[in-house]
Amino acid sequence: MASEHDLPPQTRIGPWGRHATRSVYRNPWIHLREDAVIRPDGNPGVYGVVEFSHIAVGVVAVDDSNQIVLVGQHRYPLNYYSWEIPEGGCHKESDSPEQAAARELREETGLEAKRWDYLGCLALSNSVSDEVAHLFLARDLSHGPAAPEPTEILQVKWISLKEACRQVLEGKITESISIAGLLRARHFLEREKSGLPKTEYRREV
Structure with a gap:
């Protein structure tokens, strides 16, 4: 030994x-x-x-009525249909997570946001991989045309943040970036509404 x-x-x-x-x-x-x-x-x-080679990003986009946008698509590895927050990634040596988040939100939903808040990072499968995700809250939204990638067949729907979090807790939304993003967004907005200090999330796991 x-x-x-x-x-x-x-x-x-x-x-x-x-x-x-x-x-x-x-x-x-x-x-x-x-x-x-x-x-x-x-x-x-x-x-x-x-x-x-890429850093993952996830965006919780919330409108003035506290509705959030979800993107539906079939996920190849597990062979199931999944409703998720807008997600994507950027190469570690190219653009920033903030730039990637804005790009993915625009490409998948056609939305652009004037107000952004950082919701922290995640280690997605730390027993076997180094993959990290960064989460963002997007507000002050405007609508435009979506431009998904050729490999993406997407559906988009709006539901309340409260309903989305209920679906997380009931196991109807199962994708990890979406689960963390939705719960952190609710926590962030509740603190903001109560006048409590903004949570300062770390940018490294």
């Missing part, structure tokens, strides 16, 4: 040790690597990690 003192400091990842890594698969969106590790119990093992 290896001791943690047998591993040079640069290979320590918390209680884990990493002494080798290899690339298994890569495409423009993800990179799968396999690390040879020393586990916290001191035994050797392997750990697969999915690295994402």
Whole structure:
């Protein structure tokens, strides 16, 4: 059994040790690597990690009547139809999450917003991937034409924020970015309405 003192400091990842890594698969969106590790119990093992080239974004767009927009589409990996807040992403080396959020909102729904608030970040699957999402609240909306990507067949509907949060709690909305975004938006708006200080969310997990 290896001791943690047998591993040079640069290979320590918390209680884990990493002494080798290899690339298994890569495409423009993800990179799968396999690390040879020393586990916290001191035994050797392997750990697969999915690295994402993009940062995810999600937008809760709220109008003056406290209605929010949801986007419906079929999700290929789980083969089911999902209602979600407008979402997308940006390459880590290109535009900012704020720019990506505005672009995705416009492309998927035709909406543009004059007022933006940050609702924090999420670690989406931190046991196997480094994917992170940033959440935004969009208000003072104006309508225009949508321009979804060719791979997207989308439906758009408006429901109250209260109803959307009820669907989250009843398990009808199951996508993680939407769940966190809707609940944080409700929390943010309730604090604002009560005159409480704005929640200052961290921009890193």
